[in-house]
Amino acid sequence: MNICVFLSAADLDERYTGPAREFAELIGKGGHTLVWGGSDRGLMGVVADGVEKAGGRLVGVSVGFLADSARATADxxxxxxxxxxxxxxxxxxxxxxxxxxxxxxxxxxxxEILELKKHALHSKPVVLLNTAGFYDGLKQQLQRMDEDGFLPVPLLDLVFFAEDGVGALAYLEESLGVQ
Structure with a gap:
């Protein structure tokens, strides 16, 4: 499975890097491919390190103005x-x-990913990994949008909120029928 991960290239503290490392290890050990912004910096670098170390593939997509931080060892x-x-x-x-x-x-x-899914421009499963409650506020806002009729598609059809990497990967594997 090719798992696109959107995340920060900033250097963050252990409450974010620890769970990111754990999720990266799950991706790699599961034989999955990380598709990410291609950076070797910050949290992006932590996840790429973990996937690579656990035997997973790395597919980076960067932009010219960030070429100096592109991971040289990406597949x-x-x-x-x-x-x-x-x-x-x-x-x-x-x-x-x-x-x-x-x-x-x-x-x-x-x-953007949620908006595209709302309009059926993709049907890929989407997970918000709510590390340390980071997305609690966004979850609450999306729930209100759903309850107040701003989402023409039920929220649960758009996105799954996972509290940890194990839950995120289990949801993705189940959604895609990966054994």
């Missing part, structure tokens, strides 16, 4: 013209999407 590295093309390529290369902790860029990626 495949593609450079998009801009961030919009990068998101499209990441989605195209993925069987499933996991959104981990991140800043405005990660939030942009998450909302």
């Amino acid at each position: 495949e590295m593609v450079f998009a013209r801009d961030l919009a093309e990068r998101k499209a390529l990441l989605l195209a290369k993925a069987d499933a999407i996991v959104v981990m902790v991140g800043g405005a860029g990660t939030l942009d990626e998450a909302t």
Whole structure:
């Protein structure tokens, strides 16, 4: 399974890096491929390290202005013209999407993926990995959008909220029928 992970390239503390390492190990040991923004920095680097160390493949999609942080040991590295093309390529290369902790860029990626799914422009399973309650506020907002009729598709058909990597991977494998 090709798992696209949207996440931060920032250096973060152990409450985020520890669970990221654990999830990365699950991806690699499961024989899955990490599809990610291609960076060797911050949380992106932590996840790439973990997947690679556990025997998984790495498929990076970066952009020219971030080429200096692209992971040299990726099994495949593609450079998009801009961030919009990068998101499209990441989605195209993925069987499933996991959104981990991140800043405005990660939030942009998450909302675009959900919007595309809402309009049936993809049907891939999407997980928000709610490490340390990071997405509690977003979960509450999405639930309100659902309850108040702003989502034409039930929230549970758009996204699954997982509290840990084990739950995230189990949901993806079940959704895609992976043994």
